[in-house]
Amino acid sequence: MSLSVHRLRCTGCGVRIDGAQVQSNFRCVECGDLFEVEYAWSEGAVWPEGLAERGTVYRPNPIALKHLWQERKSSTLAVDQSGVWRFRELLPIVREERVVTLREGDTPLYEMPRVANSLGLNWLLAKHQGMNPTGSFKDTGMTAALSVAVSRGFTWVACASTGNTSAAMAAYAARAGLRSLVLIPEGKIAWGKLSQSMDYGATTVQLKTDFDGCVKVLSEIVKRAPVYLLNSVNPYRLEGQKTPAFEILEQLEWQVPHHLIVPGGNLANSSALGKGFMEMKHLGFIKRVPKISVIQAEGANPLYRWLQNGGEGQLQPVKAETRASAIRIGNPASWKKAAKVLAETGGWVEQVSEREIALAKAEIGAEGIGCEPASAVTLAGLKKLVADGRVGQEETAVLLLTGHTLKDSEYTIHFHRGDLLTTEELAGQTAAERAAFSRLQREPLVLDADVDVVLRALEKEAGQPV
Ligand code: F0G
Numbered sequence: 001m002s003l004s005v006h007r008l009r010c011t012g013c014g015v016r017i018d019g020a021q022v023q024s025n026f027r028c029v030e031c032g033d034l035f036e037v038e039y040a041w042s043e044g045a046v047w048p049e050g051l052a053e054r055g056t057v058y059r060p061n062p063i064a065l066k067h068l069w070q071e072r073k074s075s076t077l078a079v080d081q082s083g084v085w086r087f088r089e090l091l092p093i094v095r096e097e098r099v100v101t102l103r104e105g106d107t108p109l110y111e112m113p114r115v116a117n118s119l120g121l122n123w124l125l126a127k128h129q130g131m132n133p134t135g136s137f138k139d140t141g142m143t144a145a146l147s148v149a150v151s152r153g154f155t156w157v158a159c160a161s162t163g164n165t166s167a168a169m170a171a172y173a174a175r176a177g178l179r180s181l182v183l184i185p186e187g188k189i190a191w192g193k194l195s196q197s198m199d200y201g202a203t204t205v206q207l208k209t210d211f212d213g214c215v216k217v218l219s220e221i222v223k224r225a226p227v228y229l230l231n232s233v234n235p236y237r238l239e240g241q242k243t244p245a246f247e248i249l250e251q252l253e254w255q256v257p258h259h260l261i262v263p264g265g266n267l268a269n270s271s272a273l274g275k276g277f278m279e280m281k282h283l284g285f286i287k288r289v290p291k292i293s294v295i296q297a298e299g300a301n302p303l304y305r306w307l308q309n310g311g312e313g314q315l316q317p318v319k320a321e322t323r324a325s326a327i328r329i330g331n332p333a334s335w336k337k338a339a340k341v342l343a344e345t346g347g348w349v350e351q352v353s354e355r356e357i358a359l360a361k362a363e364i365g366a367e368g369i370g371c372e373p374a375s376a377v378t379l380a381g382l383k384k385l386v387a388d389g390r391v392g393q394e395e396t397a398v399l400l401l402t403g404h405t406l407k408d409s410e411y412t413i414h415f416h417r418g419d420l421l422t423t424e425e426l427a428g429q430t431a432a433e434r435a436a437f438s439r440l441q442r443e444p445l446v447l448d449a450d451v452d453v454v455l456r457a458l459e460k461e462a463g464q465p466v
Contacts, residue, residue, distance in 0.1 A: 005092050007047075008035040008235060011337060016046060019093070020152065024222040026233040034334065035235045036275065037093060043282045060089055062285045069250070073106075083107065084140050084243045090279060091144060091239040098151040100176040104139035105243055107131040109251040109398070112367050115379065119386050123396050125257070126364070127248055130371055130404035134196060137241065137269060137402045138168035144240030145230050146172040154228040155179060158221065160214035161231075162265065162326045163193030164403055169230050170200035181227065183207055183214040189325055190372070190408035210320065212331045232268030233333050241269055245276025248398055249286060257290045258395035259385070261378040263402055264294035264303055264349070265327035267338035273400070274341030290398070293347035294338060295381030297322035297357065297374075303335055304351040311339065323411060323420070324357055326374035326403060348390060352380035354425050358415050359433060362440040365412070370405030416442050 007016050012033025019037075023029060040047045041059050069087060072080035079085040079096055083105020088096070109127050116124035129137030146169070149157050157173050158181035159165045166182040166189075173180035182197045186206035197204045207214050215231065222229045232238065248257065260277075262270045270292055277289040296304050300320035317331035332338070342349065352360075360383070361376035378399040385391040405412060414420035418441055429437075447453050458466050 005040070007038050009038040009042075010034075011036050011340075019148075024227075024229060025219050026229060026235065034233055034337065036337070037091075037235050037239050039090075039092065041283065043278070060283050062283060065089055066250075066254070066285070069246075078103065081106075082143065083247060084143050084240045087243050087246050090246070090283075091243070093144060093236055093239055094147045094151045099143070099147045100150060100172050101143050101147075102133040102139065102171060102175060104132050104143050104240075105247065107244070107247070109248060110367070110369055112364075112369070112399070114367055115363055118363075119383065120393055121386065121391070121397065122394060124382075124399070125396065126367075126369060126371075126399045126401050127244055128369060128371070128401045129244060130375065130401055130407070134164075134167045134171045135192075135404035135407055136164035136168060136372075137244070137400075138164045139172075140243055141232065141237035141239075141241040141268075141272070142168040142172045142230065145234045145236040146176060146178070148236045149178065149228040149230070150176050152228065154226065156181060156225070156227040157230050158183070158218060158227045159230040160184070160211060160218045161189070161193075162211050162328060163189035163197075164326055164407070165231065166202065166204070167193050167196035167200070170197040170202035170204075173202065174200045179203070181205065181221075183218050185210045185214055185328075188328060191410060192407045211329050212317065212320070215331075215333070231333070232266055238268060238272035238275060241272035242276030242279070244400070245273050245280065249280060252396075254286065255396075256286050256288055257398045259347070259382075259391055259397040260290045260292045260400060261382050261385075261397060262292060262294055262400045263324075263327055263374050263377045264296045264338065265300070265329045265332065265374065267294070267303060267332040267334040269400070269402065270294045271334045271337035271341055274338075274345060278341075278344065289345050291347040292341050292345045293381065293385065294342065294349045295377040296349065296351050297324050297327055297377060298351045298353050300324075300328050300330060301351040302330060302332060303338060304349045306335070306339075307342075307349050322357075323354055324373035324377060325408070326372060327377070348385065350381040350384050352377050352384070355421055355429065355433070356380035356383070358420055359436055359440070361412070362415060363436075364401070365405060366440055369401070370412075371401040372403035372405060372407040373411050375399075375401040375403050416444075418443065 010028040013031040082101040112124040132139035160183045180202040182202045299322040306315045320330035360379035
């Protein structure tokens with residue numbers, strides 16, 4: 001099997017093109033929609049005779065692949081140690097020698113016993129994509145798309161970002177010896193992410209606009225300069241980002257969870273995971289797929305609004321505002337792909353408030369796991385799905401945690417100091433919420449350097465002599 005045999009299929013009009021022919025903005029010339037990667041074995045693939053004759057039509061064999069993918073975990077080869085390229089039979093987009101990897105993927109699937117208990121669920125899991133090399137799920141997509149950039153001979157890559165894509169791109173570009181251009185909204189991304197892009201040597205530009213404004217500027221730049229676009233409109237990103245679906249199945253010994261809960265920003269990740277699960281079903285690895293639900297912040301909720309209004313016609317962009325800065329996105333590029341995943345898997349879209357996000361983030365922290373605010377929307381959304389019975393007690397739900405807690409430590413510190421939320425945001429708080437906030441808030445104590453003083457503080461905390 002060749003490792004670089006694929007085509008691009010337009011998700012709007014269905015036209016198929018060779019990967020190398022795609023426009024620099026990754027939009028279809030015919031209809032302007034986005035592409036997805038298609039292989040000879042993909043569902044509904046239309047595969048040219050010539051390619052089939054050259055032996056490229058290969059039907060993956062689930063039993064053999066499950067075994068091979070496990071075996072690779074003990075290999076010393078870089079491509080085998082990557083939790084993305086370990087599955088390379090299902091993402092043949094570049095030749096093996098062109099792969100740029102930081103050993104991404106293979107992230108933990110944690111149990112969340114305390115949160116499960118408080119929600120009345122038997123079992124709750126969190127797939128922590130924040131445990132990737134640059135601290136977010138973006139690494140799995142970046143290894144894929146940046147490897148394609150290398151094989152297409154680009155020397156410059158670029159992205160507009162709310163911070164995590166840029167951190168990942170800068171790191172992978174540095175590994176590959178490529179130059180990278182980062183466009184970020186000035187003052188609106190977390191410091192940890194900004195520092196990463198500088199540390200990895202990107203040309204970092206803070207534009208006086210929001211994320212959606214950065215996307216607009218970059219879409220013009222890639223038309224005028226030979227710069228390879230690494231935003232999630234690039235369909236190769238999604239090929240890498242589909243692999244956590246394979247990992248979740250492996251980690252659950254091929255038992256399919258009932259629900260996967262994903263944060264929604266530009267809506268590429270939910271699309272990618274949907275593609276991953278649907279490919280697994282199509283190829284016979286599993287018999288059904290989980291319901292994939294997307295959770296948006298109330299202040300950045302265009303998909304939620306679109307569905308509330310009947311889910312027809314075009315999505316109306318919103319002016320986005322949320323402290324979960326990673327998902328402060330008002331005009332999501334991949335909304336049609338995500339809407340299709342929701343429809344095909346039977347999942348829902350929910351919106352959650354700033355207060356609900358803050359509380360959920362602290363609860364995930366108290367499990368000893370932690371995540372960035374955008375990831376915590378998953379738990380806040382799950383609570384709503386449990387409350388009205390859309391997620392049942394016996395069902396298995398997996399939260400997709402997208403970023404590491406250290407990405408946005410400022411948010412965490414404000415939460416614990418009690419000055420994160422405004423009075424308006426706190427208004428309407430239930431008694432249970434108020435109790436949960438005060439139980440979870442851990443403001444640092446400033447004490448004299450005296451043993452007795454510290455022990456007294458400890459006793460106070462424990463509520464009894466220690
Ligand atoms: N969670 C985190 C931590 C993110 O960084 C993002 C997106 C999302 C969730 C949403 O994923 O866009 O695929 O729906 N961050 C992008 C960035 C946009 O530039 O880093 P999505």
